[in-house]
Amino acid sequence: MKTITAVALLTTLMLVGGCASDKSYVKAGFDFSALDKIAVIDVRGDINTDAARNQIADLFEAELIKKGYTPMERTQAQTLLKEQQLQALDLAGPRDAARAGLILNVPAVLVIDIPELGEEMTITAKMIDTETGGILWMADDSGGIGAKLAAILRLGPAMPDQTSQGLSPQKASQAKTIIKKMCKTLPAAAPTGPGARRKRHRS
Numbered sequence: 252m253k254t255i256t257a258v259a260l261l262t263t264l265m266l267v268g269g270c271a272s273d274k275s276y277v278k279a280g281f282d283f284s285a286l287d288k289i290a291v292i293d294v295r296g297d298i299n300t301d302a303a304r305n306q307i308a309d310l311f312e313a314e315l316i317k318k319g320y321t322p323m324e325r326t327q328a329q330t331l332l333k334e335q336q337l338q339a340l341d342l343a344g345p346r347d348a349a350r351a352g353l354i355l356n357v358p359a360v361l362v363i364d365i366p367e368l369g370e371e372m373t374i375t376a377k378m379i380d381t382e383t384g385g386i387l388w389m390a391d392d393s394g395g396i397g398a399k400l401a402a403i404l405r406l407g408p409a410m411p412d413q414t415s416q417g418l419s420p421q422k423a424s425q426a427k428t429i430i431k432k433m434c435k436t437l438p439a440a441a442p443t444g445p446g447a448r449r450k451r452h453r454s
Contacts, residue, residue, distance in 0.1 A: 296365035319441035352381030
């Protein structure tokens with residue numbers, strides 16, 4: 252019963268609470284409406300299962316869609332990169348990330364790093380221009396569950412942050428909150444409000 256109560260409290264706090272810190276960068280003067288498609292090519296860091304990596308990618312793709320972007324299907328992207336033997340490269344580096352984008356025929360790619368996945372979760376995302384290798388957008392955010400809540404959770408049996416099935420419900424909720432806040436700083440690719448007309452073009 253203590254475990255169930257603690258989990259419910261954790262989920263509630265994550266849904267209504269904010270993140271501890273954040274920072275972002277947007278390339279000045281860049282026309283984000285020129286990005287008709289984008290691929291999430293790499294999720295790395297303190298995350299070691301494919302299911303968990305796919306969850307993080309899915310959360311980012313959901314926010315990209317809200318901003319008017321069209322994410323490339325992740326399975327298709329990974330298959331193409333594997334065929335070109337690019338998965339072994341440092342896709343977090345601008346040069347290799349841009350090379351991957353050219354292979355995938357997308358104008359920009361997104362790389363994600365999660366250096367910390369404990370009581371405090373930290374996420375960094377970079378959108379990289381395929382043509383130049385330059386950073387178009389970058390955001391860094393983190394959030395924790397708090398010392399008091401962490402103490403409550405310790406009263407119950409230990410719950411892994413991630414398994415072969417993916418992130419724990421608490422970590423998934425925490426990641427969703429952080430990613431949603433990060434993507435608020437991402438410029439929209441096209442009008443996304445009610446009745447907005449989607450216009451795609453390349454500059």
